Amino acid sequence: MNFDLDYILQLAQNHEGVDIEFKETTGQLDRGMETLCGMLNGDGGIVVFGIKNSGKIVGQEIGDKTTRTIGEALRRFEPAVEIQPKYVKITDSDKKLIVFEAEGNNPDRPYSYDGRPYQRHDSVTSVMPHDRHSRMIMHRGGLRYKWDTLPNENLRFEDLDESRIHWAIRQALELGRLKDGAYTRDPIAILEKFKVLKNGVYTNAAAVLFGKDFFYYHNCIIRLARFRGKDKREFIDNQQIEGNIFDLLNEVTPFFLKHLSVTSRFEGMYRKDELEVPINALRECCANALAHMDWRRTASVGVAIYDDRIEIENPGMLPEEIPAEKLTYGSHILASHTSDPPNEIIARGMYYSGVIEHWGRGLAMIFEECNRAGLPQPTVTDEMGVVRVTFMRPNLSGHKHDPINDPINDPIKILSEVEKLVLHIVKEHPGISRVNIAPIIDKSEATVKRALRALVGMGFVEYRGSNKTGGYFSLLSTT
Numbered sequence: 408m409n410f411d412l413d414y415i416l417q418l419a420q421n422h423e424g425v426d427i428e429f430k431e432t433t434g435q436l437d438r439g440m441e442t443l444c445g446m447l448n449g450d451g452g453i454v455v456f457g458i459k460n461s462g463k464i465v466g467q468e469i470g471d472k473t474t475r476t477i478g479e480a481l482r483r484f485e486p487a488v489e490i491q492p493k494y495v496k497i498t499d500s501d502k503k504l505i506v507f508e509a510e511g512n513n514p515d516r517p518y519s520y521d522g523r524p525y526q527r528h529d530s531v532t533s534v535m536p537h538d539r540h541s542r543m544i545m546h547r548g549g550l551r552y553k554w555d556t557l558p559n560e561n562l563r564f565e566d567l568d569e570s571r572i573h574w575a576i577r578q579a580l581e582l583g584r585l586k587d588g589a590y591t592r593d594p595i596a597i598l599e600k601f602k603v604l605k606n607g608v609y610t611n612a613a614a615v616l617f618g619k620d621f622f623y624y625h626n627c628i629i630r631l632a633r634f635r636g637k638d639k640r641e642f643i644d645n646q647q648i649e650g651n652i653f654d655l656l657n658e659v660t661p662f663f664l665k666h667l668s669v670t671s672r673f674e675g676m677y678r679k680d681e682l683e684v685p686i687n688a689l690r691e692c693c694a695n696a697l698a699h700m701d702w703r704r705t706a707s708v709g710v711a712i713y714d715d716r717i718e719i720e721n722p723g724m725l726p727e728e729i730p731a732e733k734l735t736y737g738s739h740i741l742a743s744h745t746s747d748p749p750n751e752i753i754a755r756g757m758y759y760s761g762v763i764e765h766w767g768r769g770l771a772m773i774f775e776e777c778n779r780a781g782l783p784q785p786t787v788t789d790e791m792g793v794v795r796v797t798f799m800r801p802n803l804s805g806h807k808h809d810p811i812n813d814p815i816n817d818p819i820k821i822l823s824e825v826e827k828l829v830l831h832i833v834k835e836h837p838g839i840s841r842v843n844i845a846p847i848i849d850k851s852e853a854t855v856k857r858a859l860r861a862l863v864g865m866g867f868v869e870y871r872g873s874n875k876t877g878g879y880f881s882l883l884s885t886t
Contacts, residue, residue, distance in 0.1 A: 442525070628648065631644070669865055717800065834883065
């Protein structure tokens with residue numbers, strides 16, 4: 408922008424604000440540069456030396472010492488800035504105004520001055536909080552610098568679980584997220600399609616999605632705990648499962664089935680059994696926690712069940728433009744935001760395999776499931792580098808399956824004999840259709856249909872694929 412005296416006079420009349428700051432002399436140079444740093448980290452702005460806070464123009468004499476001092480100050484920005492001072496002569500005076508202009512929303516932010524990052528709020532400059540600074544660093548430079556995209560030179564195909572890769576291929580084909588063809592049966596070609604392999608080099612995403620050995624990946628863990636009461640003083644159950652992302656998710660459903668009650672309601676003539684908190688919402692929340700966690704840290708995803716609530720947490724932060732308090736059922740920000748995962752390649756692999764939605768629908772679906780079940784809206788918090796989703800449990804004391812009083816109950820015991828038979832067949836024959844189950848157990852299709860409806864409602868099985876060619880799959884661990 409070209410600055411002249413008339414324009415500066417107009418700025419002075421409007422006084423200071425979030426994008427305008429006046430300093431009387433370069434004796435306040437450091438404070439002015441801190442403000443400039445805050446503007447660089449925000450929407451931009453202008454700092455002018457030679458104007459009092461009141462807006463009165465006084466100007467300043469410019470000599471070699473002044474220009475050298477300014478040059479030295481500009482070199483204390485990190486990353487480097489290409490800001491050049493502009494000198495505006497004051498009418499009928501030897502003095503000048505010194506103008507610095509900062510462009511905002513720069514992809515290289517966050518900037519720091521003299522080792523400290525600054526932010527601008529209204530007309531106040533302050534040191535940027537650690538959480539905001541970390542968010543900006545995480546998004547600096549875009550996809551190129553994200554952890555999951557970085558090459559892992561030591562990783563080889565034999566370090567990966569080939570059966571899990573083929574499982575992901577089948578999932579993607581059944582869901583129509585990959586087009587069928589000869590190349591899709593080649594695991595190497597699929598890994599390239601998933602973008603976890605490029606030019607013969609695997610990325611970090613390949614290790615956490617399909618890996619077998621996690622010696623160097625201490626966060627490939629999910630912590631599962633059931634506490635007695637409403638705090639962490641006494642464990643009922645405490646597990647720590649190690650594995651790739653898909654293996655970890657495979658352990659989540661049995662844990663919820665073991666420790667949560669099953670409720671029954673009737674839809675017309677049919678009984679519908681469901682977990683007290685919808686299993687689809689809980690699984691989606693766990694999948695999102697793994698997809699969006701900060702994999703650079705050694706912390707891991709945790710699931711904690713208390714008497715009154717369920718907490719699912721992951722190390723990481725929400726995007727700066729999506730504050731946790733605005734994430735409410737039916738809110739505009741929830742409906743309008745698009746998916747911008749911090750781990751684009753990991754999320755891609757999970758999307759192809761059908762364990763997450765690709766278009767930022769995960770949290771909305773969780774809220775909708777809880778609303779459908781008549782439960783309070785889950786709350787989302789983002790504090791101290793941890794994102795936590797809390798589900799409130801209904802009061803089900805005295806219910807037919809009370810895991811608080813019987814924590815070691817096998818969840819299969821709540822099923823009818825027909826439901827147990829159907830579940831066994833589905834586990835033995837993944838992808839089997841309802842029509843093919845009926846003759847195996849010598850029951851009518853109507854009976855099998857009712858059993859499958861109950862099993863789906865409780866989260867034991869799910870239907871995958873099209874109406875004509877799809878089938879049922881067990882969600883219980885096969886180990």
